[in-house]
Amino acid sequence: xxxxxHTGLVVxxxxxxxxxxxxxxAPQSAPSDTGAPAENDSPVSALVMTPSGxxxxxxxxxxxxxxxVGGRLDSVVLTxxxxxxxxxxFTPDRQVWKPGASLDYGKTYTMTASxxxxxxxxxxxxxxxxxxxxxxxxxxxxVTAGGNLLTDGGTFGVGIVIVTHFDEPILDRAAAEKxxxxxxxxxxxxxxxxxxxxxxxxxxxxxxPPGTEVTVRAAVFGVPLGGGLFGQEDATTxxxxxxxxxAVADDTTxxxxxxxxxxxxxxxxxxxxxxxxxxxxxxxISFWTQPGIYTVLDQANPVIMDSSTYGLPVNxxxxxxxxxxxxxxxxxxxxxxxxxEDTVWAQGNTNVSHGCLNLSRANAQWFYDFSxxxxxxxxxxxxxxxxxxxxxxxxxxxxxxxxxxxxx
Numbered sequence: 132x133x134x135x136x137h138t139g140l141v142v143x144x145x146x147x148x149x150x151x152x153x154x155x156x157a158p159q160s161a162p163s164d165t166g167a168p169a170e171n172d173s174p175v176s177a178l179v180m181t182p183s184g185x186x187x188x189x190x191x192x193x194x195x196x197x198x199x200v201g202g203r204l205d206s207v208v209l210t211x212x213x214x215x216x217x218x219x220x221f222t223p224d225r226q227v228w229k230p231g232a233s234l235d236y237g238k239t240y241t242m243t244a245s246x247x248x249x250x251x252x253x254x255x256x257x258x259x260x261x262x263x264x265x266x267x268x269x270x271x272x273x274v275t276a277g278g279n280l281l282t283d284g285g286t287f288g289v290g291i292v293i294v295t296h297f298d299e300p301i302l303d304r305a306a307a308e309k310x311x312x313x314x315x316x317x318x319x320x321x322x323x324x325x326x327x328x329x330x331x332x333x334x335x336x337x338x339x340p341p342g343t344e345v346t347v348r349a350a351v352f353g354v355p356l357g358g359g360l361f362g363q364e365d366a367t368t369x370x371x372x373x374x375x376x377x378a379v380a381d382d383t384t385x386x387x388x389x390x391x392x393x394x395x396x397x398x399x400x401x402x403x404x405x406x407x408x409x410x411x412x413x414x415x416i417s418f419w420t421q422p423g424i425y426t427v428l429d430q431a432n433p434v435i436m437d438s439s440t441y442g443l444p445v446n447x448x449x450x451x452x453x454x455x456x457x458x459x460x461x462x463x464x465x466x467x468x469x470x471x472e473d474t475v476w477a478q479g480n481t482n483v484s485h486g487c488l489n490l491s492r493a494n495a496q497w498f499y500d501f502s503x504x505x506x507x508x509x510x511x512x513x514x515x516x517x518x519x520x521x522x523x524x525x526x527x528x529x530x531x532x533x534x535x536x537x538x539x
Contacts, residue, residue, distance in 0.1 A: 177201065177254075178244055184258035191234040191262050192353035195242075198227050202248035212239040212259075233352065236361065237264035266359025269299035271349040273368045275504055276332065276523050277428030277463065281347070283368045289338040289375045290426040291505025292525045293347055300328040302357025304538035307331070310351045310362065316344035324528070324536030326520065336530050338507065341392060343372040376506040378468075378498075380488055382420075382513040385479050387468070387488065389498070397501075399494040400479030401468075404486040406514050409449065414442045418449075420486050420510055423518025424526035425461040427506040430499055434458040434467070438485070441465060449485065457495035461508050462522045468508070470495030 177200040182189050189195075197207050207228040209217040217240070218231045234240065243257040273281040276292045293313065301307045308323055313333055315321075321335040339345070346369040351362025380387045380401060387399040404420035437452045439445050441464065445452045458469040471489040478489055490498065507526070510518070518524035525533075 178246055178256040180242060180244065180256060180258045182258075182260050184260060187261040189234075189260050189262045190353050190355075191236060194229070195234065196227060196229045197242065197244045199225070199244075199246040199248075199254075202226075202246045202254065204228055205245045205247055205253075207242070207244045209240055209242045211235070212241060214238070234262050236262055236268075238262050263361075265361040267299060268361055268363035269297045269301070269351070269356065270363040271351055271366045272296050272298075273347055273349075273366065275428065276426065276525060277460065277504070279429055279504070281368050281370065283370070285370045286373045286503060287370055288427060288503040288505030288507065289341065289372055289377075290334075290424075290507040290526055291339070291370075291372070292426065293333040293345075295323075295331050295333070295347075295349060297329045299360060302328075302360065303355070304328075304331075306354055307351070307356050308538045310349055310354050312348045312350070314346040314348075315339070316342075319343070322534045322537050323539075324525070324533050325538060326536075332525055334525055334533070338375065339372040341372055341375050345370055345372065372505075373503050376501065376503065378506070378508045379511060380420075380508065381511045382482070383511075385482070387490075387494075387498075389501070397494070397497060399490055399498070402471075402474045402477040402479075402484055402489040403482045403510075403513060404484055404515070405482050409443075411443055411447065416441065416443055417515055418485050419515025420466065420482075420484070420488065420513045421515045421518045421522070422510050422513045423524050425466070425508040425510065425518065425523055426526065427502045427504050427508065428460045428463070428523060429504060430459045430502065432457050432499060434460075434469075436465075436467075443485075451485075456492070457490075457499040459495075459499055459502050462518070464522050466522075468495065468498055 179198040181196045204225045239261040241259045246254045274294045319335040324332045349366040352365050354362045375392045378389045387401050389397045405418050408417050433454045433456045438450045444450050456470045458467045468488040470492045474489045477483045518527045
């Protein structure tokens, strides 16, 4: 919903009249119409204030200026009623003044100006106006698909997904998206995808090149976002893309092949989900490792894995609760690559897990130390439903469908 911005001009005009005496008695020829101004035209002197006095819906980003027409500004004072003076800036010729910072929401300001005109006369003028009062404010933050902060100055993998999270539901998605920018040090085609009313994801069409510098900005202050909601404050973060780490887990071979910048650096036997489903208390629980393109979300050493968190009671036939070492999470619903020495016998030949990728201690520790958030993990040739977006399946969404998720 676009805001209504009121700007106006308050003009104080001083007309300087010139009287000319007539003494000639000789007939005068009619002057030719050359289009030049008459010699007795008087310059207009004025103080022009924007916005006009009495306006009460000024957006904090609307222009606030004082201009001296036919003169030079001596002083301008902009004061928040009951508050501090707002510092400002004159142009070198002192004909225009503007504030040095944005105004605040829901405040009343008085602006007073004085100017000396070219004829030596003095003009004084004042104006009072108020800024718009939002119904509510929302603050954006930048996180990963796993909900962790997209750390300013951090290093992330070539598949990192940028998530802008708003702490209030957004009614005008187009206005919000227009305020968001992603700047990369190399040209990349990318697009936003609205997951819901509070979260919008961005990724490039193809993986980032290693070494890419990325800066993300949300210039939401002063932006109406629908239903009286405005942006609370701007946000920005910048990070670097690390080496290209891509791990491919193929159920045909039951091996995880890891490459760095295109070169194979390790091959690890694995045991993935045993497959099938089980109905537990009316809920269908799947034991597949779903095929699709995942990314590394985060890590823990150790992590407590508890089957009751996804509806499988610990005391049931397949239930469990145990401490697991060197765990690298790749899905929002709890799929990890992790150490499990008890299944070394099955790794490379038989799938026996509940969905995670079991590794030997040495391989799990190596992968834990090697991985960055945003590294790519592709699962191939397994059964079960394809990975969905909500599970960290951003890269599993075809590009044409991804780009349709933009509000623009």
